[in-house]
Amino acid sequence: MSRLIKRVSFSVIVLLALVAFEKPVATTNVKCMIQMTNYTGEGAYVVISLINPQGDYEETLYVQGKDSEWFSEISEWWKFYGKRRINIDAIAGETITGGARTISIVKIPTEKIDKGYSIRFETAVEDQEYHTKDVQFELTTASIKSKKEGNGFIRYVRMMPQ
Numbered sequence: 001m002s003r004l005i006k007r008v009s010f011s012v013i014v015l016l017a018l019v020a021f022e023k024p025v026a027t028t029n030v031k032c033m034i035q036m037t038n039y040t041g042e043g044a045y046v047v048i049s050l051i052n053p054q055g056d057y058e059e060t061l062y063v064q065g066k067d068s069e070w071f072s073e074i075s076e077w078w079k080f081y082g083k084r085r086i087n088i089d090a091i092a093g094e095t096i097t098g099g100a101r102t103i104s105i106v107k108i109p110t111e112k113i114d115k116g117y118s119i120r121f122e123t124a125v126e127d128q129e130y131h132t133k134d135v136q137f138e139l140t141t142a143s144i145k146s147k148k149e150g151n152g153f154i155r156y157v158r159m160m161p162q
Helices: 002-018 068-073 075-084
Strands: 027-036 044-051 057-064 102-110 116-126 128-137 147-149 154-161
Touching: 027 044, 044 068, 044 075, 044 102, 057 075, 057 102, 068 075, 116 154, 128 147, 128 154
Parallel strands: none
Antiparallel strands: 027 102, 027 154, 044 057, 044 116, 116 128, 147 154
C-alpha cells in the first residue's frame, strides 16, 4: 500500500511541476477604438472573440458591459461562453451608447496572428437587434493595424498594436 501511495505522490508532484513550468502564452497588445453609430436606446454590449479557422469560437478576448445577467442576449457567443463560464479577465465597465467611442487594450495570442484566425465583434442592445458579425476580419499582421467598418451598432473599429 505504501508503494502505491509513493507512486501516486510522485505522479502528483511531477504533474504539478509540469504545470508550474508551463510557458505563458505570448500576447500582442492591440489598442482598439470602437466608434458606435448614432442609434437611440440603451448602451450596447460588445463582445470581441477569437474565431478559429473552422469558424468556431476559440476564446473571448474582451467584453464591454459588465452586467452578466444580459450576457445570454448575445446568443451565439453565449452558446460558447455559457457552457464553460470561464473567468474572463477582460470584462470592461459600462456598455457603449449610441455615437460614443471607447478605447481599450485587447490581448491577442501572438501565435494566432497570420494563422487563419479571425476577430469577431458582436453587439447587442436591449429591445433592439443583435449583430453576430457586426465586425469580423481575418487576424493578420496588416489587419491589426487597420480600420474596419461595422454592419450594425458599430460604425468602425480602429486597431493599433502597442
